[in-house]
Amino acid sequence: MSTAPARLPTEERQAEIVTAALELAKETSPGLITTSDIAAGVGVSQGALFKHFPTKDAIWLAAMGWVRGQLLARLEKAADQAASPMDALAGMFKAHVGFVASHPGVPRFIFHELQRAADSPVKQEVRKLLQAYRKLLRRQLDAAVARGQVSPKVDLEAAATLFVGVVQGLVMQSMLSGNAAAIKGQADAVFAIYRRGIEELA
Template identity: 45%
Template sequence: MSQRQHLSAEERRERTVETVVTLCSEEEPATLTTGRIAQRMGVTQGALFRHFPNKDAIWAAVVAWVSDQVMARVAAAAEGVDDPLAALEAMFLAHAAFIAEHPGVPRLLMGQLQHPRPTPASRMVRSLLARYRRRLLELLEEAERRRQLRPELELDVAATQFIGTLQGLVVQSLIADDVTRIGERAPAAFDLYQHGIRAAGGDA
């Protein structure tokens, strides 16, 4: 108990984010209450709201953490990889590995996008998708310059399909109730994706 009492405000916020991410892997995010979050943390709701003004602020902090983690993971995976298609594959696998480690994240993000009204968290999810998409387009444009892609390929569609392939894996894993194995399925999924965009005669 004394350890919890001596946590700094920033440490308390970080612990709240970690708790929400964990709970989203166990429960439906849409029905997750601040009372449930506080209960898991072993604090009162009053203590929770000393660090967050409201529930929206909690969700915004969680999405901010997810955004930072995802972008850092995919950037690190692609760093130093000269071939743009190999960099795309590294990003795809790194993203899948992150989801396997944090199985509640896909449901959390999808739940925010389905929110009936705009919230700070839902806007942040859309911002994450826009940043991610820009990075994909940079790599696809470089692959196009190197003539690695089919001549008629629409890069915007290719970027959308990259994200869609990941989302398809997530949905299949959610249906099977086994998100942790998404990393095992990711290489084959990316192989199918790249066959759809690669120039004829290119290396597999």
């Protein structure tokens, strides 16, 4: 009886390959992950893998595209469902933290790529993500100032930078501890400090 994996539509198989690569990144440095490892994670041969992606870099580029789409969708949904701009910022913070907790291989993959000297297509995708993220943040911060929820004295560009930096700090600590889920336990308290800072600037 054949044990060969079922043939899937191209998009579904590509999604499986991306998922397998990010799953491997949870435990292994992305630089050490081989196409053989990824193929094994999916349950296909390397030849089958290369029918969908010509190189390992192409897999990582697709993975970053997936991350950008998924994370931005979660952030936008959290903002759209909020009753006020400040609630939107809190929801976006939780959404980002929740995404990292659910996909701990993602930050390992991104940090690895950012350490590479070359300006790779993956880095360009990361920049696109950050640019879109900052636009979302600025929209909510501007609205929060207009609603009187954020002090008009706040440097909003700095506030957006700090928001992203706080999340990245939590992510780094979770990576060092090896417990991605722990990030959720600190999220509310950390955001509360951030919130007080932008509300009460003298």
